[in-house]
Amino acid sequence: MLPKLSGEQVLEQLRLAIVIRRFEEELIKLAGSRDIGHFHVYIGQEMTGVPALYLLERGDLSFTTHRNHGHLLARGVPASQMYAEILGKETGMMGGRGGTLHLCSMEHGFPTTSSAVGGATPLATGAAFGFQRLGQDRVSVCLFGDGALEEGSWHESINIAAMEKLPVIYLCENNSLEALGQKAGEYPSSTLAAVDLIDLVTPFGVPTIQIDGCDAGAVHAAMGEALHRARSGGGATFIEARTVRWPGNRPIWPELSTGETNFAMAWDSSLVPTEYREWHAEQDAVLRFIREILAEGLIEPEAILAMDAEVSAEMKEAVEFALASNYPPAAAAMEKVLA
Amino acid sequence: MAETRYINGIQQALLEEMADDSTIRVMGEDVTFGGPFGATKGLVEAYGESRVINTPISEATIVGMAVGAAITGLRPVLEIMFVDFITLGMDQLVNHAAKLHYMTGGQLEVPLTIRATCGVGGGYGAHHSQSLEAWFSHVPGLKVVAPYTPADAKALLKSSIRDNNTVLFLEHRGLYWTRGEELAEHEQVALGEAVVRRAGKDITILGVSKMVGTALKAAEQLAEHGIEAEVIDPRTLAPLDLDTIVSSVKRTGHLVIAHEAVETGGIGAEIAARVQEAAFNELAAPVMRVGAPFSPVPTSIALEKEFVPGPEQVIEAVRRSIAYNRVA
Amino acid sequence: MTTSEVSRDDLRSFLESMWLIRAFEEKAAEIYARGKINGLLHLGMGLEGVASGAASAMRRDDYVFGGHRAHAHAIARGADITSMMAELAGRSTGLCGGKGGTMHLSAPDVGFVTATGVVAGNIPLALGAALSAREAGREQVSAAVFGDGAGQAGVFHESLNIASLWKLPMLFICENNGYAEFSPLSDHTLVERLSEYAKTYGVPRVTVDGNDVLAVRDAIAEAVQRARAGKGPSFVECLTHRLRGHYEGKKSEYERSEIDSKDVVRIFERKLIESGDILRDEATEIARLARERVEQAAKAALDAPWPQADQVTTQVLST
Numbered sequence: 001m002l003p004k005l006s007g008e009q010v011l012e013q014l015r016l017a018i019v020i021r022r023f024e025e026e027l028i029k030l031a032g033s034r035d036i037g038h039f040h041v042y043i044g045q046e047m048t049g050v051p052a053l054y055l056l057e058r059g060d061l062s063f064t065t066h067r068n069h070g071h072l073l074a075r076g077v078p079a080s081q082m083y084a085e086i087l088g089k090e091t092g093m094m095g096g097r098g099g100t101l102h103l104c105s106m107e108h109g110f111p112t113t114s115s116a117v118g119g120a121t122p123l124a125t126g127a128a129f130g131f132q133r134l135g136q137d138r139v140s141v142c143l144f145g146d147g148a149l150e151e152g153s154w155h156e157s158i159n160i161a162a163m164e165k166l167p168v169i170y171l172c173e174n175n176s177l178e179a180l181g182q183k184a185g186e187y188p189s190s191t192l193a194a195v196d197l198i199d200l201v202t203p204f205g206v207p208t209i210q211i212d213g214c215d216a217g218a219v220h221a222a223m224g225e226a227l228h229r230a231r232s233g234g235g236a237t238f239i240e241a242r243t244v245r246w247p248g249n250r251p252i253w254p255e256l257s258t259g260e261t262n263f264a265m266a267w268d269s270s271l272v273p274t275e276y277r278e279w280h281a282e283q284d285a286v287l288r289f290i291r292e293i294l295a296e297g298l299i300e301p302e303a304i305l306a307m308d309a310e311v312s313a314e315m316k317e318a319v320e321f322a323l324a325s326n327y328p329p330a331a332a333a334m335e336k337v338l339a
Numbered sequence: 340m341a342e343t344r345y346i347n348g349i350q351q352a353l354l355e356e357m358a359d360d361s362t363i364r365v366m367g368e369d370v371t372f373g374g375p376f377g378a379t380k381g382l383v384e385a386y387g388e389s390r391v392i393n394t395p396i397s398e399a400t401i402v403g404m405a406v407g408a409a410i411t412g413l414r415p416v417l418e419i420m421f422v423d424f425i426t427l428g429m430d431q432l433v434n435h436a437a438k439l440h441y442m443t444g445g446q447l448e449v450p451l452t453i454r455a456t457c458g459v460g461g462g463y464g465a466h467h468s469q470s471l472e473a474w475f476s477h478v479p480g481l482k483v484v485a486p487y488t489p490a491d492a493k494a495l496l497k498s499s500i501r502d503n504n505t506v507l508f509l510e511h512r513g514l515y516w517t518r519g520e521e522l523a524e525h526e527q528v529a530l531g532e533a534v535v536r537r538a539g540k541d542i543t544i545l546g547v548s549k550m551v552g553t554a555l556k557a558a559e560q561l562a563e564h565g566i567e568a569e570v571i572d573p574r575t576l577a578p579l580d581l582d583t584i585v586s587s588v589k590r591t592g593h594l595v596i597a598h599e600a601v602e603t604g605g606i607g608a609e610i611a612a613r614v615q616e617a618a619f620n621e622l623a624a625p626v627m628r629v630g631a632p633f634s635p636v637p638t639s640i641a642l643e644k645e646f647v648p649g650p651e652q653v654i655e656a657v658r659r660s661i662a663y664n665r666v667a
Numbered sequence: 668m669t670t671s672e673v674s675r676d677d678l679r680s681f682l683e684s685m686w687l688i689r690a691f692e693e694k695a696a697e698i699y700a701r702g703k704i705n706g707l708l709h710l711g712m713g714l715e716g717v718a719s720g721a722a723s724a725m726r727r728d729d730y731v732f733g734g735h736r737a738h739a740h741a742i743a744r745g746a747d748i749t750s751m752m753a754e755l756a757g758r759s760t761g762l763c764g765g766k767g768g769t770m771h772l773s774a775p776d777v778g779f780v781t782a783t784g785v786v787a788g789n790i791p792l793a794l795g796a797a798l799s800a801r802e803a804g805r806e807q808v809s810a811a812v813f814g815d816g817a818g819q820a821g822v823f824h825e826s827l828n829i830a831s832l833w834k835l836p837m838l839f840i841c842e843n844n845g846y847a848e849f850s851p852l853s854d855h856t857l858v859e860r861l862s863e864y865a866k867t868y869g870v871p872r873v874t875v876d877g878n879d880v881l882a883v884r885d886a887i888a889e890a891v892q893r894a895r896a897g898k899g900p901s902f903v904e905c906l907t908h909r910l911r912g913h914y915e916g917k918k919s920e921y922e923r924s925e926i927d928s929k930d931v932v933r934i935f936e937r938k939l940i941e942s943g944d945i946l947r948d949e950a951t952e953i954a955r956l957a958r959e960r961v962e963q964a965a966k967a968a969l970d971a972p973w974p975q976a977d978q979v980t981t982q983v984l985s986t
Contacts, residue, residue: 194869
C-alpha cells in the first residue's frame with residue numbers, strides 16, 4: 001500500500017529510499033577497500049524509516065541507534081557529510097568525533113545517537129518531557145531495535161511516558177524475523193520471553209500499533225496516528241514495525257551478499273537471480289515500493305532508472321568528497337569537551 | 340617455547356578452568372557464539388549450553404544475577420562485551436559484588452570474574468573504547484586485573500576465576516591478536532604481583548595494560564641515547580604490588596607512569612601518591628604521568644591517534660624527569 | 668479465610684511467628700527512639716502475614732533475598748533475634764558483626780541470604796541464586812521479596828524476562844503496600860497491580876490479600892511447588908498495608924483509628940478467637956511470651972560489646 005500522499009510526495013520518498021540503498025551499498029564497498037571500523041547498515045528497512053520520518057516537522061527530534069544511517073538520510077542529512085564523519089574526516093557533521101555509531105545533526109533533528117543498546121530511550125523520553133513542560137508543540141521519536149526492549153531503562157522510560165502523557169513515539173524496528181538463508185534461531189538479536197513485543201507495553205496502557213515495516217502505506221498511517229496523538233496531548237504511542245533482516249546483515253560485518261540492487265527487478269522478473277530469489281521477489285521493501293508505484297502509474301520505469309543513476313552518481317561523488325577531505329587537526333581531539 | 344595470541348590465552352584459561360571446576364558458568368551477551376572477538380569460542384562445544392549461557396542485553400540484571408549465583412555456590416565468569424557497558428551494571432557491582440562479603444560480616448563470598456574489553460582502537464568511538472580501571476580500583480572489595488602478555492592473560496584469568504572475590508578482568512582490545520610466549524604448563528601467576536619487563540638503572544617506567552608495550556618501545560629508543568629504563572608491568576591494579584614499584588624507584592630515582600585512561604583521576608595519580616609517600620627522599624624528580632587527554636574518546640582515526648599516548652609522549656616525560664632540577 | 672484444613676498447632680505457630688516479628692519491631696522502634704540504633708530504620712509492621720505465610724511454605728535450604736524492610740522475613744525464616752537486634756544496634760555479636768545493620772541483615776544458615784538498601788537490587792541477586800538452585804539439582808527455590816516501588820525499576824523487568832526465559836525456580840514476592848518510599852504508588856506509575864507485568868512474560872501470577880496469612884501461604888506453596896517441579900517462576904503479589912511511615916521518625920500514612928482494621932496481626936488473632944481455634948487468654952500469652960523473648964534479646968544485644976576498631980578494615984576481601 002502506498003502512503004496517502006500526493007504522487008510528487010510519494011516519488012520524493014522513493015528518491016530517499018534509493019538514496020539510503022545506494023549510500024549503504026557504496027559504504028559496504030568502501031569498507032572492502034579500507035578499514036572504516038565496525039558499522040551497521042539500514043538495507044531492508046528503508047520503507048520504515050523514510051515514510052515514518054517524512055511526516056516530522058522542523059523542531060521534532062529523532063533519537064536513533066547504531067543502525068542510524070537510513071534515519072539521517074531520510075531527514076535529508078547530506079551523504080557527503082555522513083561519509084566524511086564515518087571516515088573520521090573534519091568535514092563530517094561532528095568533525096570526526098562521533099563516527100558511524102554516533103551520527104548526529106541537530107539541524108535535521110538528530111541531537112544524538114546512542115550506540116549502547118537501549119541508550120536512547122531515556123533521552124527521547126526526556127526530550128518529550130521537556131517539550132511538554134516548555135509548552136512546545138514538538139514530538140520526540142525514539143527509534144530502536146527489538147534488542148533495546150531487553151534493557152530495563154526501556155521499562156523505566158515508558159512508565160514515565162505513560163504516566164505523564166508525554167509527546168513521544170516509540171518506533172521499534174523489529175528486524176529479527178527470519179531472513180532468507182538463515183535458519184531460525186541461528187543468529188538471534190533478541191532474547192525475550194514475551195511472545196509479542198507489544199505485550200511489553202500493554203501493562204502501561206500506551207496505545208500500540210503493529211505493522212509490516214516494509215509496507216510504506218501502513219508506516220505512514222501509523223505514524224500519522226501517533227503524531228496526531230502526541231500533538232493533541234494524547235501521549236505516547238508504541239509502534240512495532242516488522243521487517244525481514246537483509247541477508248547481508250547476517251555476518252557480523254555487512255556483506256553485499258545480494259549484490260548491488262538492480263531496481264529493474266521490480267518490473268522485470270526475468271532479472272531476478274535464483275540466489276536470494278525470495279529476497280528480491282518478495283522481501284526487498286524498496287522493490288516492493290517501486291512495484292506499488294508503477295501499479296499506480298506515478299512514474300515510468302525509465303524515469304526510475306534515471307533517478308537511480310542520478311542518486312548513484314551523487315553517492316559516488318559524496319564518497320570522493322569524503323575521501324578527499326582532510327583528517328581533523330590533532331588539537332581537535334581536545335576541543336568541545338565542555339560547553 | 341611455542342607462541343600464542345592473547346585472545347587464545349583467554350580462551351584456553353576458560354576451557355581449562357571449566358574442566359577443573361564444575362561450578363563455573365560462563366555467561367554474557369552472545370557468549371555462545373564466541374562473543375564479538377572469539378574469546379568464548381569452543382566453550383559450548385566443550386561444555387554445552389547449560390554451562391555457557393547467553394543472556395539478554397540486560398547488563399544491570401546480569402551483573403546482579405552473577406553476584407546472586409556466586410554467593411550461592413556457582414563460580415560465574417561474566418562477559419561484559421565492552422567495559423563501557425558496565426555503567427549499566429555499576430549498582431550491582433559497587434553495591435553488592437564489592438560489599439556483600441564485608442556487609443555480611445564475612446558470611447558471604449562473591450567468587451565472580453567479570454571480563455570486559457577495554458581500550459581504544461579501530462575507530463569504535465566513545466561508547467566502545469574507554470579505560471575505566473580507576474573507577475573499579477577506587478571501590479573497596481574489588482580486584483582489578485589488566486594483563487599485557489598472552490601468557491599473563493591466561494595465567495591471571497585462571498587466578499581470577501579461582502579467587503573468592505569479584506575480579507574485574509580488563510582485556511585491551513588492541514592486545515587480542517598480539518603474540519607472545521605460551522604459558523608454561525602448571526605455571527601460575529598470583530594476583531597482586533607486578534613484574535619487571537625490562538631491567539634498567541636510570542628511570543622506572545610503569546605501563547598499564549597495552550601501555551606496557553608503549554613503555555617498552557620508548558625504553559628501546561631511550562637506550563639508543565644511553566638512558567636505561569626499567570619497565571614495570573603491575574598486572575594487577577588492585578591490590579597493587581607497591582613493593583616492586585618502590586624498590587625500583589629507590590634504585591632509579593625517577594618514575595613515569597603511562598596509561599591509556601584519561602590522566603586526570605587515573606590510576607597513575609594513586610600510584611604516584613603512594614610512591615612519593617614511600618620514597619620521597621629517593622625521588623630525584625616528581626613522578627610524571629602520561630595518560631589520555633581529558634576528553635571523551637574521539638572516533639576519527641586521526642583524532643584517535645592523538646588521543647592515545649605513544650612512545651614519544653613517554654620519552655618526553657622521561658626527558659622532563661631526568662632534566663628536572665631539584666632546588667636544594 | 669479458610670482455617671478448616673489447617674491444624675490448630677499450625678494456626679498457633681502462625682500467630683507466634685507474627686507476634687514475634689511484631690514484638691521485635693516494636694522493641695526496635697523503642698530502642699531507636701532512645702537513640703540506641705543508628706541509621707534509617709524501616710519497619711514492616713503490617714507485613715508480618717506475608718513473611719510468616721511465605722516462610723511456612725518454604726524449606727530451610729530455600730533462598731530468600733529481602734529489601735530494605737526485611738526484618739520480618741529474617742525472623743520468619745528463623746534468624747536468631749538476639750543477633751538481629753545486636754546487628755541493628757551495631758554490636759560485635761550482630762549477625763554481620765555490626766557491618767550490615769538493619770538494611771543488610773544476612774542469615775544464610777536459615778536461607779535468608781542477604782538484603783539490600785537499593786530498591787529492586789535484590790531481584791537480580793535472587794535470580795542468580797535461582798540459577799544456582801537449578802544447577803545444584805536439589806529442588807531448591809529462590810525468592811525475591813520487594814515492594815511496589817521496585818516495579819518501576821528496570822532490573823525488575825529484566826529479571827522477570829530472564830526468569831521466564833530460563834524457567835528458573837524463582838518466586839517474585841511483591842508486598843504491594845501502595846507506597847513507594849514516601850510517595851503513593853499512583854505518583855510513580857499508572858500500573859496499580861505489579862502482577863500485570865508477569866503476564867507480559869508468561870509468568871504465572873496471583874494477587875492475594877496480604878492480610879490473609881493462609882491465603883499467602885497457599886499462593887506461595889503453589890508457586891514453590893511449580894518451581895520445584897522445574898516449571899519455572901511465579902509471581903505472588905500480596906496487597907498489604909505499611910502501618911508505619913517510610914522509616915522511623917516519619918508519619919504513618921494511616922490515622923490511628925484506621926490502623927486496627929488494617930493490622931494483619933490483630934486481624935488474624937481476632938479470627939482465631941472468633942472461630943474458637945484459640946482462647947483469648949492463650950493469644951494474650953503468645954503475645955506476652957513474644958515480648959518477653961524480645962526483651963531478653965534486646966537486653967543481651969545492648970549489653971554486647973561494640974566491634975573492635977580494627978574491624979573497619981577486615982573482611983574487605985575474602986581470603
